[in-house]
Amino acid sequence: MNGFQKPFRWALLLILAVLSGCDRSVAERSTGPVEATPAIEQAAAPAANATIDTPMVEPTPAAEAVEEEPIPPGLTHYMGRPIAQTMHWTGAEWLTRETRDNEEHTSVVVEALQLEPGMTVCDLGCGNGYYTLKLAKEVAPGGKVLAVEIQPEYFGMLQQRAREAGIDNIELVLGTVIDPKLPPASCDVILLVDVYHEFSHPVHMLQAIRKALKPDGVMVVLEFRAEDPDVPIKPEHKMTKTQIMREIPANGFKLVGEYNGLPWQHMMFFARDDSELPEVEPAAPPLDA
Numbered sequence: 394m395n396g397f398q399k400p401f402r403w404a405l406l407l408i409l410a411v412l413s414g415c416d417r418s419v420a421e422r423s424t425g426p427v428e429a430t431p432a433i434e435q436a437a438a439p440a441a442n443a444t445i446d447t448p449m450v451e452p453t454p455a456a457e458a459v460e461e462e463p464i465p466p467g468l469t470h471y472m473g474r475p476i477a478q479t480m481h482w483t484g485a486e487w488l489t490r491e492t493r494d495n496e497e498h499t500s501v502v503v504e505a506l507q508l509e510p511g512m513t514v515c516d517l518g519c520g521n522g523y524y525t526l527k528l529a530k531e532v533a534p535g536g537k538v539l540a541v542e543i544q545p546e547y548f549g550m551l552q553q554r555a556r557e558a559g560i561d562n563i564e565l566v567l568g569t570v571i572d573p574k575l576p577p578a579s580c581d582v583i584l585l586v587d588v589y590h591e592f593s594h595p596v597h598m599l600q601a602i603r604k605a606l607k608p609d610g611v612m613v614v615l616e617f618r619a620e621d622p623d624v625p626i627k628p629e630h631k632m633t634k635t636q637i638m639r640e641i642p643a644n645g646f647k648l649v650g651e652y653n654g655l656p657w658q659h660m661m662f663f664a665r666d667d668s669e670l671p672e673v674e675p676a677a678p679p680l681d682a
Contacts (some may be wrong), residue, residue, distance in 0.1 A: 467594060521554065538564070541566045545567055551565070575601065580606055580607060585614050590631075591630075596644060599644035613662050615659065616632040616658060634675055641661075645666050647666045650673060
């Protein structure tokens with residue numbers, strides 16, 4: 394290597410390192426903090442070199458009509474609760490694991506939603522569509538599912554699963570950490586499965602969800618029970634019923650129903666506080682942390 398080639402080589406390596414750091418910084422700012430492994434304590438992430446066809450998804454017309462709001466810094470705690478990091482899309486295989494229905498009774502969850510054909514349902518934090526496809530079958534014909542995600546890499550996986558299942562009543566919506574990009578008063582049901590505890594901007598998101606609900610619509614929140622030490626999920630990915638009731642009603646909601654028969658999770662139904670649906674008191678959990 395001559396005297397010119399050696400400094401040129403080092404300069405090229407320095408430029409590449411700077412560009413790589415910039416790319417990672419932009420990605421972290423756009424998606425917020427993420428963790429590569431799922432919430433379950435013993436789960437393993439898929440191979441890092443896995444390749445998935447994940448085309449970008451155009452925003453919905455409703456999203457295009459609204460000027461983007463600047464995203465403020467995310468919270469680390471809310472009402473005394475540490476906010477968990479978002480599960481990264483590279484852990485997607487855990488969402489569709491074969492044991493999930495047996496562990497979480499997901500078929501019972503869908504039944505408890507009491508969906509009907511013609512409804513508009515949102516799967517907020519849809520991931521690769523484990524629940525999305527189930528919901529789409531329930532609201533057909535005439536209904537649709539709005540599948541909302543902030544990590545567009547999930548959309549290609551969801552689209553592939555929907556094609557294989559012959560399902561075509563799903564609309565993909567690319568949201569942000571402060572706005573799910575849902576049309577006002579559009580949703581009969583907004584489902585959040587193990588998602589709410591990861592909101593870095595819970596007040597913004599709850600305000601947006603409230604606006605997206607129809608007057609008699611409900612937001613259904615599923616969270617792993619922090620009261621139960623036997624639920625094999627990381628502590629930061631669990632919530633007590635007491636904490637859920639501390640946070641959500643404070644943001645313009647009221648509890649209108651519960652299903653307490655799931656093995657690992659709370660399932661709580663919230664309506665807007667101006668809804669005509671009657672408010673109920675939460676049943677006491679088996680334990681209270």
